[in-house]
Amino acid sequence: MGTRGAGARPERLPHRSHGPAAERPPRRHRPPPRVPASAPTPLRLRAQEVRAARAAGRGRDGEALRAAAAGLDLLSAWQRSFGALDLQASVAMHASDLVFTGLAAAVRRRDPATLFEWSERARHLSQQVAPVRPPHDDALAADLAELRMLRADLAGADWTTDPTVRALRDRVRERQWSATGSGATRERRTLAETSALLPSDTAVLAYVYTGTGLHGVVVRPDGATVVDLSWSRVRTALDGLRADLDMAALTRGGAMGPVTARALTARLAVLDDELLGPMRRAAAGAERLVVTVPGILGGVPWAMLPGMHGVPFTLATSVSRWFHGTTAAASTPSVGFAAGPRVPRAAEEVRHAADSWTTRGATRLLQGTEATVTAATALAASVDVLHIAAHGRHAVDNPLFSGFELADGVLFGYDVDLIPRVPRTVILSACELGRSSVRWGEEALGMTRVWLHAGADSVIAAPVTVPDDDACELLTAVHDGLSTGASPADALASAALTTGVSAPFQCHGNGF
Known part of the structure; x- marks a missing residue:
């Protein structure tokens, strides 16, 4: 990263000339040039970046932390003018080196409170400003509808290279940026507050x-511990993980099924030992877990690790937001289901899941030609729990163009911003929609984050391909728990124990 070797200087040979030059005093370190407060924000951020890097290079970690923190505070003030998720994440790119410099200095300090503070700073980059829900934009809705038609017309091709598509995508982004305002700033929790x-x-x-x-910080009610992890072994296990997960799902029941299953089991065992095990040991006795991860770990199927089987956990966007975000559940929740086309057991899944709510809440189902984007977004605005069973696709180039296929086309991430009120709990029974794209080293942005940013408390989704049978059985059982008042994380953990299904579905946000 930009901070590596930032303080190093080339060796200087002794000056051996004679005369006036030899009498000059030795050159001193020059302070970095002063940048006036009136300078553009990116330039002022760069100045703090240089100060932090110089201090870290000289072993002055306290000074490096102060300079990096000052830079991030400056960025926070800048971000308050933006409400759109992708715009906030893009602005955060200016903080990448500041974050890594601060994290590295915090690790060297070995102080749990300092490292936890910097973990929260990194998590908080694109979510410290709560968005103000924009008014319905008919022009934006029309552009998205046209994009849906173009995507259908260009099926089988790389639709993003079409000039009309590119122009429309740019226009959608610009409309959404201008329409979404910023609201209150979310405050970070300290380690002491978190423990208490x-x-x-x-x-x-x-x-x-x-x-x-x-590295990691484990926080308990009675204290906190810094844990060192083997990045080399974790990285080796991560290489090829997604391919193993996809192959295991696709070859189940075939001749190659046992081979791919063994390879996946071995890889998950390494991650369990090296990534989860040391942290769980430091959290001995904990029955529930709040997990925060950097973008580099965004593809880990935590629910499939042996040490997580049957354990209620939630992948929180940050600990601070986990504390601030949960709202009271409705006493008689309304529940909505939508089944997309070409998913073999989607209709069965939503019907059986709806049966769990027969006597406990009002339910609505969208199937077949009724499951359109307009109907699904209207449904989302009127229910407390939303379950969508459909084919999903993650768009790496712009995750807000990720979406799931409905009867008349793809419901994009940008469509979510047109929903005036989103459900508290969203279940995405669609492959890939739990994936995130790592942006600028520490930011992760995907369809789950889109729903959370829009105001959902929790999202259940999977980052990789899931066999239809597993999704149908597991998620139907999840509704058995939700309908009796269990939290999403508790309902998912209980469903895994009850069904014996090991699947990558996991709870994001405020799962309990």
Whole structure:
């Protein structure tokens, strides 16, 4: 990263000339040039970046932390003028080196409070400003509808290269940026506040990636511990993980099924030992877990690790937001289901899941030609729990163009911003929609984050391909728990134990 070797200077040979030059005093370190407060924000951020890097290079970690923190505070003030998720994440690119410099200095300090503070700073980059829900934009809705038609017309081709598509995508982004305002600023929690507020059965596992190493902070009601992890072994296990997960799902029941299953089991065992095990040991006795991860760990199927089987956990966007975000559940929740086309058991899945709510809440189902984008977004605005079973696709180039296929086309991430009120709990029974794209080293942005940013408390989704049978059985059982008042994380953990299904579905946000 930009901070590596930032303080190094080339060796200087002794000056051997004679005369006036020899009598000059030795050159001193020059202070960095002063940048006036009136300078553009990116330039002022760059100045703080240089100060932090110089201090870190000279072993002055306290000074490096102060300079990096000052830079991030400057960025926070800048971000308050933006409400759109992708715009906030793009602005955060200016903080990449500041974050890594601060994280590395915090790791060297070995102080749990300092490392936790910097873990939260990294998590908080694109979510410290709560968005103000924009008014309905008919022009934006029309552009998205046209994009849906173009995507259908260009099926089988790389639709993003079409000039008309590119122009429309740019226009959608610009409309959304101008329409979404910023609201209140979310405050970060300190380690002391977190320990004091944690329930007695809960621990926080906060993972920290410095660009060269992997570490963690485990926070319990009675204290906190810094944990060192083997990044080299974790990285080796991560290489090929997605391919193993996809192959295991696609070859189940075939001749290659046992081979791919063994390879995946071995890889998950390494991650369990190297990534989860040391943190769980430091959180001994905890029955529930709040997990925060850097973008580099965004593809880990935590629910499939042996040490997580049957354990209620939530992948929180940040610990601070986990504390601030949960709202009271409705006493008689309304529940909505939508089944997209070409998913073999989608209709069966939503019908059986709806049966769990027969006597406990009002339910609505969209199937076949009724499951349109307009109907689904209207449904989302009127229910407390939304379950969509459909084919999903993650758009790496712009995750807000990720979406799932409905009867008349793809419901994009940008469509979510047209929903005036989103459900508290969203279940995405669609492959890939739990994936995120790593942006600028520490930011992760995907369809799950889109719903959370829009105001959902929790999202259940999977980052990889899931067999239809597993999704149908597991998620139907999840509704058995939700309908009796269980939290999403508790309902998902209980469903895994009841069904015996090991699947990559996991709870994001405020799962309990």
